[in-house]
Amino acid sequence: MSNVIIIGSQWGDEGKGKIVDLLSQQVGTIVRFQGGNNAGHTVMFGSKTFILHLVPSGILHEGTKCVIGNGMVVDVDALLKELDELKTMGVESEGRLFISDAANIIMPYHKLLDQAREERLSAGKIGTTGRGIGPAYEDKVGRCGVRFADIENNSVFK
């Protein structure tokens, strides 16, 4: 029983999506462990092209469980959109997709901050995707993030 990590060895875009897609035929569970919806895994299956930003590409394999790990930051609306898209393509996620209760949430203000900063730094841009990933991680490290486990407890906002 093997537990294998697949990572990119350069600056991203190495084609991990395809490799993971190939290997996912052999596995029971696929776990994403960092980042958010700034990934972009292009998967071709038949004549269809899928770009998955958040949900592990293993969701396309029936019977494979997919996990959004605690190390990720999650944009809830982007997640819902992706789940809806998958549904229209005939992929059912419920019972197969699991989201860590310890994952931090990307809040609307994280996205606004990200975009505002990028505009401000016209020269020497870091080159972010403007999706609030960086600010969400900052709040996580700054211990003022919001985790799924605490979301119904309004006091975490105060």
Place this chain on the structure above:
Amino acid sequence: MQYVLSYKGPLLDANEVFENLLESYRRISPYIVDSSELVDQEIKSGKHILFEGAQGTYLDIDHGTYPFVTSSNTVSGGACTGGGIGPTSITAVGGVVKAYTTRVGEGPFPTELFDDVGELLAKEGNEFGATTGRPRRCGWFDTCLLKKAVRVNGLTHLAVTKLDVMDKLETIKLCVAYEDKAGNRYSVMPSKQAVQKELKPVYEEIPGWLSNSSGVTDYDQLPEKAKSYLKRIEELLEVPIFIISTGPKREHTIILQDIFADKTPEGTKGDCIQPSRPPCHTGPTQQQ
């Protein structure tokens, strides 16, 4: 504080933000679990688990070309902290690597090409970001980058992708060292930003194969010079290649080793991919 002062966007109402979030959350609440526990159960149930990294090693917050990095640990260690399992559970680490190099956005990139070869790689490789649509910068394969990637990730396997993109190149270059302006040599990317910016690559030249590798599914059908190129990469990095990708489709793939089989010689389901040959670098090498 400077960010707050410079921020000119709309003000958000805290209650509204919370209510909206709660509404969306109710739709996804059936998916929320203690995922560390779930993964542990899956491991104990005897199934293979795959930890899928995003971005790449040189975008890692600790090991990347800081500050042009992402805000998380993209290296294999991140799978343990971010997936909620201990390092002793990991059986193999596969590094995916293009047969050349690309980068999106700013930051140092010593082997970047600004000539027609760079254009050819961008065109043949369709090098535009999947998330942002931004054109990617293209350059030669950089073993100095990869050596550190092997070290910080503990790579046990390599998957080489987009080999076919290089089919039309007469000469192929492999970066084997860097040199700074003062003539100092480096075998891996140094940490100093000021030095990273001025690094010039030192290349080893290899003849291109100038024939078709696109869509090849059998290692023996690859052009001999393409095999030599791959062998040289294995030799320099001392890590075996387990997959070669020769095109965008799932079937455009050469599978050389089963990454799941390494520590499970028996007891697998029987539908595993069988290794078709030993790792390249243990076989006879074709020296340039």
